[in-house]
Amino acid sequence: MDLSRRTLLAGGLAAVLGGTVVACSSGMDTGSTKKNATGNLALWCWPGGLGKSVLDDTIAHFPDQHIKYSEVGGDFKQKLLTTFSGGTSIPDITGIKGEDIASLLPQASRFVDLKTIGADDAFLGQYLEWKVKQATTLDGKVLGIPIDIGPTALFYRADVFTAGGLPSDPAVVGEQMKTWDDFLQAGVELKAKNPKAFIVADAVDMYGTIVNQGTARYIDKDNKFIGDQDHIRKAWDTAVKAITLKVDGKTLGGSNDWNAGLDQGTVPTVVGAAWVALDIKSAAKTSVGKWRVAPTPGGPANFGGSFLAITKNAPDPKAAFEVIKYMLSPDNEAKAFADAQIFPATPAAYDKPQLKAADPFFGGQVPIDVFGPAAKDIPIAYEAPLDAAIAVPFTDALKLVQVGKKTSDAAWAEAVEKAKQIGKRQGVQ
Numbered sequence: 001m002d003l004s005r006r007t008l009l010a011g012g013l014a015a016v017l018g019g020t021v022v023a024c025s026s027g028m029d030t031g032s033t034k035k036n037a038t039g040n041l042a043l044w045c046w047p048g049g050l051g052k053s054v055l056d057d058t059i060a061h062f063p064d065q066h067i068k069y070s071e072v073g074g075d076f077k078q079k080l081l082t083t084f085s086g087g088t089s090i091p092d093i094t095g096i097k098g099e100d101i102a103s104l105l106p107q108a109s110r111f112v113d114l115k116t117i118g119a120d121d122a123f124l125g126q127y128l129e130w131k132v133k134q135a136t137t138l139d140g141k142v143l144g145i146p147i148d149i150g151p152t153a154l155f156y157r158a159d160v161f162t163a164g165g166l167p168s169d170p171a172v173v174g175e176q177m178k179t180w181d182d183f184l185q186a187g188v189e190l191k192a193k194n195p196k197a198f199i200v201a202d203a204v205d206m207y208g209t210i211v212n213q214g215t216a217r218y219i220d221k222d223n224k225f226i227g228d229q230d231h232i233r234k235a236w237d238t239a240v241k242a243i244t245l246k247v248d249g250k251t252l253g254g255s256n257d258w259n260a261g262l263d264q265g266t267v268p269t270v271v272g273a274a275w276v277a278l279d280i281k282s283a284a285k286t287s288v289g290k291w292r293v294a295p296t297p298g299g300p301a302n303f304g305g306s307f308l309a310i311t312k313n314a315p316d317p318k319a320a321f322e323v324i325k326y327m328l329s330p331d332n333e334a335k336a337f338a339d340a341q342i343f344p345a346t347p348a349a350y351d352k353p354q355l356k357a358a359d360p361f362f363g364g365q366v367p368i369d370v371f372g373p374a375a376k377d378i379p380i381a382y383e384a385p386l387d388a389a390i391a392v393p394f395t396d397a398l399k400l401v402q403v404g405k406k407t408s409d410a411a412w413a414e415a416v417e418k419a420k421q422i423g424k425r426q427g428v429q
Contacts (some may be wrong), residue, residue, distance in 0.1 A: 041065040041323065045095035046076045049147065049306060050327070051336030058327045065319060077104070084110055092314035093324065096144050098305040101134050102383045105143065112310040112317045114139040119321070126330065130380045131345045138221070144307025145324050146345030148336070150273030151375040152209060152301045154183075154294045155280055157287065158363065160197055160268040164190035168363060175292040177221045180210065180238050181183050183297040187247030198267045199248030203239040204398050205253055209271050210235035211391075212301035218391055218419065219384035224429045228416045236394070240401055240408045245295060250402055260284035271296055273303040274343040276372050281361055289363050292371045300374035305345065347376060386426050393418035 041062075059067045068092070072079055077100040083090050084107075124132050127146050135144035136172060138272045156178070158168035166186055167173050177183045187199030191395055200206055211217065211232065218227040226232075242248045251258045251267055261267030262284045270276060278293065308328065310320045326332065333344035334352035349355060350372040397415035400406040406414070423429075 021200050034386055035313060041067045041093065041314075041320060042089075042091040043063050043067055043069045043093045043323075044076075047071055047073055048340055049095050051332075051339030051342055052281070053339055054327060054332045054336050057332070057335075058323060059072045061326060062323055065266070065323060067323065076100075090311055090313040092311060092320050094309055094311060095147065096135075096307045096309050098125055098134065098150070098302075098307070099388070101144065101307060102387060105135075105137050105384045106385050108137050108141055108143055110312055111143045112312060112314065112320075113143065114145065114310065114321065115140070115142050117310075117318050117321045118325075119145070123325070126348065127345050128347065128378070130302075130378050131305060133380055134305075134383075135309070144236060144309040147308055147328060148275075148304075148333070148342045149345045149375060149378075150265070150275055150302050150304035150343065151269060151371050151378060152212075152273055152296045152303060153367075153370045153374060154296055155270040155272060155276065156292055156294065157265055157268040157290055158292045159290045160194065160265045161190070164193045164197060166190055168292065170292050170294045170370065174370075177294070177297050180206075180298045181241075184238075184242055184245055187242070188245055190268075191247055194265075195244075197268050198247055198251070198266065199269055200242045200248045201251050201261075201267050201270055202253060203242040203248040203250070203260065203402055204395055206242055206248075206271065207235050207239035207395065207398055209296065209301050209303075210298060212303065212356075213296075213299050213379065215379045215381045217381050217383055218387050219382075219423065219428055221382050221426070222429070223384065224246050225390070225420055225423045227394070227419050232394070233412070236398065237408070239398060243402055248402065254279065263287050274367070275304065275341050277361075277367070278341050283338045284349070284361075291362050292365055293362055293367050295370060295374060299379075300377045302378045307345075318404060343371065343375070345375075347372070350375075360371070384428075385422060386428060389422055389426075393422070421427040 055069060055370055059069065076095070076097065080094060124142065128149065131146045131149055132142065136142050154173070156173065162168045163209040166189065167176055177186055183199065190197050192198050214231050216226060216231050218225065218232065220226050249261065249267055251261055258267055262280055263286050270280060284291065285412050308324045310317050314320045330344065330346040330348035331352070333346050334354045336342040336350040337344055338354040344350065355368040356366060397406070397411040401408050401411045
């Protein structure tokens with residue numbers, strides 16, 4: 001897990017993270033495949049990407065591998081690609097962020113197909129199928145084992161809901177706000193009693209969540225642009241409805257206003273991934289115990305989640321795979337959750353004590369009771385390597401609607417045209 005993904009939830013890439021099957025490609029320059037020296041296993045990840053106790057335990061568990069861990073800050077993907085291009089100091093095992101996996105699969109020949117070194121169906125079956133498919137090329141190569149995932153839920157202030165005449169019990173909230181239309185209508189009712197409370201923190205974030213709830217995105221498996229079709233337009237129109245009903249707080253996730261609004265009740269809900277709980281807890285210092293968790297309106301979605309992969313430079317891929325198997329076992333994924341809310345990609349971890357504990361911040365609720373079922377039901381959708389770039393015009397245009405600079409139809413037409421141009425330049429049909 002990488003908590004800096006907060007910026008993605010507020011920006012143009014928010015719409016492109018999710019449970020996906022991604023493309024493969026061959027023929028791309030893969031640079032050097034010169035093997036690293038034996039005797040030392042180099043492991044790269046970003047700050048917060050691995051649980052500290054699990055990492056320390058793994059290093060101690062494999063003394064013969066002499067694991068050297070490097071915590072790489074900044075633009076992790078770019079630093080990894082630069083290292084690949086340079087041909088030296090390439091890690092044996094590397095993390096890959098969920099938002100980067102689609103764009104790295106065209107470079108599959110830089111990585112070991114884990115199915116060739118022991119990642120059989122029985123092993124892969126420990127992990128959520130949709131997440132494994134994120135790291136699987138169309139010709140069946142598996143390049144990464146999931147570290148974590150980001151299933152979404154509705155975080156909300158029970159006290160604000162009660163005062164606004166809305167239900168506050170998570171089961172009732174989940175039932176009565178099952179659809180986005182139900183949720184927005186609840187927002188109208190809430191605002192009538194509490195004009196300062198906006199049930200939608202940011203309509204642009206909401207749009208990204210709705211896209212992630214679907215089974216199709218902006219480009220199909222035949223490399224054809226489908227961003228102008230009904231599944232995207234419906235997500236767009238629902239977000240616009242939040243704006244026109246004036247239940248959109250237009251509050252950028254992670255901003256000072258967002259942080260203050262969580263504690264003051266003017267941002268009484270957040271639809272976000274499990275790891276967003278840390279952000280909410282950090283901001284909401286005086287509303288401890290007043291928060292609850294319910295299923296996401298419209299169904300589950302995913303934001304973020306990452307992988308461990310083995311590069312072709314590893315001198316002993318099988319030994320490296322043993323390290324990954326140990327580090328990402330259900331027991332260790334549960335420990336990583338206890339370390340830093342790194343949400344497991346192994347359902348067997350959901351019954352571990354670390355995840356079954358009641359959370360005082362959420363009024364004694366057990367959040368896994370919501371996140372566990374959501375994690376298992378996240379839809380599989382194809383994500384092309386260019387998907388992220390093509391999504392940006394849509395979120396940029398929606399921001400113009402949000403601030404009243406364009407009508408919905410004009411902004412939509414502009415977004416579609418710009419997205420098509422981006423795709424055409426890169427060979428999308």
